[in-house]
Amino acid sequence: MTKAGKSVLIVDDEAPIREMIAVALEMAGYECMEAANAQEAHAQIIDRKPDLILLDWMLPGTSGVEFARRLKREDRTAELPIIMLTAKGEEDNKVQGLEAGADDYITKPFSPRELVARLKAVLRRSTPQGIEEPIEVSGLLLDPVCHRVTSFDKPLDIGPTEYRLLQFFMTHQERAYSRAQLLDQVWGGNVYVEERTVDVHIRRLRKALGEAHEHMIQTVRGTGYRFSTKVA
Template identity: 55%
Template structure:
């Protein structure tokens, strides 16, 4: 599975420790902080793949932080799960209306937490999951890091594999170089946009060996698209 970085903002040390252990056992990369103020510089340095955010925090509350994140173009699509002991329907509605993607009431089981995170990733960032894909004659296995056509394996480097994984989970849509850099490499990686062109060429060369290079299309003046 592609590395998934989860930022946990939780001020109760026992809960934070349990969450970190649970998620690391499931294969996630985890950072835990006790406040919004501690989380902000981490998100500035690298946008997490998922944010687990406690509602009641010292200083700025979780709800106020969601407002900030959704008003920032860089973090407006950040997947957020709200953690809270408040189980009333009106509380849940308030959190979701402000922009949380999901809501988990304490206490929760480790299995439920992992299931919710995986469900959110499938919905919002399918290229970060380990679900095998089959589309347009290509078969991609994220766990084995393998791409095949009719049983023939196509060797790809890590960057080309990640790029193809992203395209296969987002077919028929046009992405600019800048968008591909942020969505595939991460907004914390600072490389020139032309680097995308290099990896696109390598990806096409690999697909050309099985007659599928036409799937990666250049849309003049816009970017790239994965489509038959």
């Protein structure tokens, strides 16, 4: 893992502004890439995997909010921290921005110092774990890059939620988790769903895993579930 400073994608349709921001960030030790619209941004995200996105509210074509919302919906990019940029007077949209999934919100004009400070804060909060390493366990293979799970090379057909659940389990083996903890970790702490929903997804995951691996998800009666490679 190269720890050569975090990389930031700047998305704004005005080149001078991008440039200004880029200079400020580079002076602070960040690596920068730029995009003028949602399409370019998406391309950059895919192949250069920035650690954070500075996203202008106003964009030609797909608007910033819309783009943010879309990013947050896709598993592959959901974890990407986003800081929204907005011009003065558009502040009413703050809530809307945050609801779209932005992690923070800065009003133009802002000082470089402020920008860097917020950026640091967001990066600190966001999960530093680059989950890029495939995890494999007795024929079960989860590939975060392909965003896919295979059981003996046979692709598993599971929904995004089951994928996240399995990923969590595979990265937290041999340990019992309550339904509440799973909701926190897999669904995200601030959603409201019934605890029994966990059971249903466990069921779906087990079914998808098939006889070969379903036993790995063990029920811990009175507590929750556990992912274990050891025999029951």
